[in-house]
Amino acid sequence: MTHAAITGVGAYLPERIVTNDDMAKMVETSDEWIRTRTGIRERRIAAEDQATSDLGVGAARAALTDAGLAPADIDLLVVGTSSPDMVMPSSACLLQAKLGLSCPAFDVMAACTSFIYAIQVATSAIESGRARRALVVGADALTRLIDFSDRRTCVLFGDGAGAFVLEANDEPGILGIDLGADGSKPEVLQIPAGGSAMPATCQTVEDGLHFVQMNGQEVFKFAVRAIPATTKKALAASDLTIDDVTWLVPHQANQRILDTVADRLHLPHERVFSNIECLGNTSAASIPLAVNDLYTSGSLRRGDVLALVGFGAGLTWGAAIVRWTKEDL
Numbered sequence: 086m087t088h089a090a091i092t093g094v095g096a097y098l099p100e101r102i103v104t105n106d107d108m109a110k111m112v113e114t115s116d117e118w119i120r121t122r123t124g125i126r127e128r129r130i131a132a133e134d135q136a137t138s139d140l141g142v143g144a145a146r147a148a149l150t151d152a153g154l155a156p157a158d159i160d161l162l163v164v165g166t167s168s169p170d171m172v173m174p175s176s177a178c179l180l181q182a183k184l185g186l187s188c189p190a191f192d193v194m195a196a197c198t199s200f201i202y203a204i205q206v207a208t209s210a211i212e213s214g215r216a217r218r219a220l221v222v223g224a225d226a227l228t229r230l231i232d233f234s235d236r237r238t239c240v241l242f243g244d245g246a247g248a249f250v251l252e253a254n255d256e257p258g259i260l261g262i263d264l265g266a267d268g269s270k271p272e273v274l275q276i277p278a279g280g281s282a283m284p285a286t287c288q289t290v291e292d293g294l295h296f297v298q299m300n301g302q303e304v305f306k307f308a309v310r311a312i313p314a315t316t317k318k319a320l321a322a323s324d325l326t327i328d329d330v331t332w333l334v335p336h337q338a339n340q341r342i343l344d345t346v347a348d349r350l351h352l353p354h355e356r357v358f359s360n361i362e363c364l365g366n367t368s369a370a371s372i373p374l375a376v377n378d379l380y381t382s383g384s385l386r387r388g389d390v391l392a393l394v395g396f397g398a399g400l401t402w403g404a405a406i407v408r409w410t411k412e413d414l
């Protein structure tokens with residue numbers, strides 16, 4: 086059987102750093118409140134002329150270089166995002182042109198779980214023989230969809246992009262995947278206006294309905310239930326247990342969520358990767374950005390097992406168990 090494995094990893098972060106003290110100049114908040122409630126100290130914000138596909142370019146190029154591939158080698162491009170450049174065309178098509186690719190390209194939208202869903206799509210294409218080399222990009226400029234006068238949401242998010250190259254491989258790299266969705270409570274986390282249900286009007290803009298609305302406590306409760314459950318299901322599908330996991334790499338939404346999940350899975354906190362302090366919540370980009378940090382800091386060894394776990398609006402959740410097959414740096 087043909088397997089899929091990660092052969093390239095890349096990341097891109099916009100230059101502008103916005104600290105908690107900077108946020109405190111915009112809304113009534115404080116560094117202390119943000120750090121103790123979320124673990125976030127600073128975040129990156131995309132430049133005015135950067136949209137989601139522009140962030141994706143840097144991450145995709147870095148992943149291609151890391152895999153030793155040229156754009157022409159890629160036969161599938163999947164972009165996971167919740168802040169596409171525009172409703173149509175997809176950010177994947179815009180990114181495809183910017184990278185000089187000529188393969189099929191499409192977006193997967195499962196909010197902060199988008200990257201895990203995108204890995205599932207690319208893995209299935211490789212395992213079935215429909216693709217051999219897929220570029221999977223998680224990119225979000227979610228700060229464009231945030232109300233910077235709403236202190237409950239604006240302090241949480243940052244922008245960025247991460248990417249994997251997945252290739253057909255004799256040795257399995259993507260071991261098992263679990264995906265889930267429950268669309269019965271969309272109001273927990275949503276952007277109500279700007280789509281076909283509520284097209285943008287002067288009134289929707291005046292009412293701020295094109296911005297992210299979130300019930301933070303409901304998201305918290307959902308996340309600390311969903312992450313352990315989907316991790317265990319994906320591990321079972323991989324014939325592994327939590328004791329086999331070298332690194333749990335959850336979507337970086339809130340340090341308190343990560344700490345609670347570590348306790349519920351009986352994992353030492355140091356095996357739950359976190360870079361939320363410096364990046365905030367980068368939505369679909371957070372998991373590949375985290376893996377890139379682990380990889381470039383030399384923390385990954387061939388044979389290590391990673392549990393990549395996403396959760397987000399929809400509600401959606403999912404986990405991908407990865408055996409690290411790249412040679413040590």
Ligand code: ACO
Binds near residue numbers: 113122274339
């Ligand atoms: N600064 C100061 N005070 C604030 C801020 C802020 N930035 N934000 C909210 N508050 C205030 C509220 O107004 C409220 O004041 P009030 O009691 O006078 O009305 C008080 O703090 C408590 O508000 P809560 O919403 O109850 O605060 P909570 O302790 O739940 O923390 C938080 C909010 C951090 C958002 C938390 O609910 C959380 O982490 N939820 C998870 C949500 C999450 O991670 N979302 C990420 C996006 S979803 C995703 O990525 C999948």
